[in-house]
Amino acid sequence: MKYTLITGASTGIGKATAEEFARQGHDLIVVARRIEKLKELSEKIWEKYHREVICIQCDLSNQKQVYDLYDKCKDYDIDIWINNAGAGLQQKISEHDIERAMNVIALNIEATTILSSLYARDNKDKPYTLINISSLAGYRIAKRLPVYSATKMYISAITEALYYEMGEENLPLRVKVFAAGSTATDFEMVANGKVPDPDTFKGNSSEEVASFIYQAYLNDKCVAYVGYDFDLYFTDPCIPHSLNKSIHPSMLER
Numbered sequence: 001m002k003y004t005l006i007t008g009a010s011t012g013i014g015k016a017t018a019e020e021f022a023r024q025g026h027d028l029i030v031v032a033r034r035i036e037k038l039k040e041l042s043e044k045i046w047e048k049y050h051r052e053v054i055c056i057q058c059d060l061s062n063q064k065q066v067y068d069l070y071d072k073c074k075d076y077d078i079d080i081w082i083n084n085a086g087a088g089l090q091q092k093i094s095e096h097d098i099e100r101a102m103n104v105i106a107l108n109i110e111a112t113t114i115l116s117s118l119y120a121r122d123n124k125d126k127p128y129t130l131i132n133i134s135s136l137a138g139y140r141i142a143k144r145l146p147v148y149s150a151t152k153m154y155i156s157a158i159t160e161a162l163y164y165e166m167g168e169e170n171l172p173l174r175v176k177v178f179a180a181g182s183t184a185t186d187f188e189m190v191a192n193g194k195v196p197d198p199d200t201f202k203g204n205s206s207e208e209v210a211s212f213i214y215q216a217y218l219n220d221k222c223v224a225y226v227g228y229d230f231d232l233y234f235t236d237p238c239i240p241h242s243l244n245k246s247i248h249p250s251m252l253e254r
């Protein structure tokens, strides 16, 4: 039996993505710290779609727990692995709460690196799929979110680099980066402690983004991103690489 694993599935984009993949017929492993929320999601998915959902509690900012998570997953055949868990930090670099910034780096960079590396090591010979969730802020620095942007640039870069690595050796593992735009989730509240005003919010719903992520899974391009018109686009890797020095013009803000 095959499973789709999604980190950060207790709320927001990850939760909606879990529902979308279940709707499309996938059994799931969902990961987050809030196990009660994962269990509620599991019950809902079973009632609606009759898909199995295995819930794993894990604090991905703790490296030991990240390795333990991967060990627990070894008993399952995971053909789609989605590193979605992430957090923002809306602070000037010169005014950082450094402990919080290090926590964001541990979650966004360290956990994604460990899980991507282990998944690629163990599955590079299979036609499986790794999707790392980045951001438009992972292709240009967002003024209000500098450290967050830098962590997402890192995710975009290692994911594109892994895509090239698979291609150069003709390995079948599919590697994708999904760059979300502004999406109505708890993200902003976590990043700056403020709840966005729903009357002025401009962006996608988490359900729209979940359906984009499913389309990204089906599509053969390496990069899927949400444009400034809140629509979905696909492109080849965009970051200058020794194998590809061009930046795709559609990534640039109009």
Ligand SMILES: NC(=O)c1ccc[n+]([C@@H]2O[C@H](COP(=O)([O-])OP(=O)(O)OC[C@H]3O[C@@H](n4cnc5c(N)ncnc54)[C@H](OP(=O)(O)O)[C@@H]3O)[C@@H](O)[C@H]2O)c1
Pocket (backbone or CB within 6 Å): 007, 008, 009, 010, 011, 012, 013, 014, 031, 032, 033, 034, 035, 037, 058, 059, 060, 061, 062, 084, 085, 086, 087, 088, 107, 133, 134, 135, 136, 179, 180, 181, 182, 183, 184, 185, 186, 187, 188, 190
């Ligand atoms: N919303 C946006 O505008 C936007 C735009 C571009 C990209 N993104 C990216 O989309 C992804 C999902 O974000 P979202 O908008 O859905 O935010 P969200 O609603 O705050 O969800 C974040 C998810 O990550 C999990 N998480 C956070 N810290 C964790 C930790 N230490 N260990 C394990 N899980 C943890 C949370 O679960 P627990 O708290 O239960 O652990 C939650 O399920 C992130 O990578 C984010 O950077 C979001």
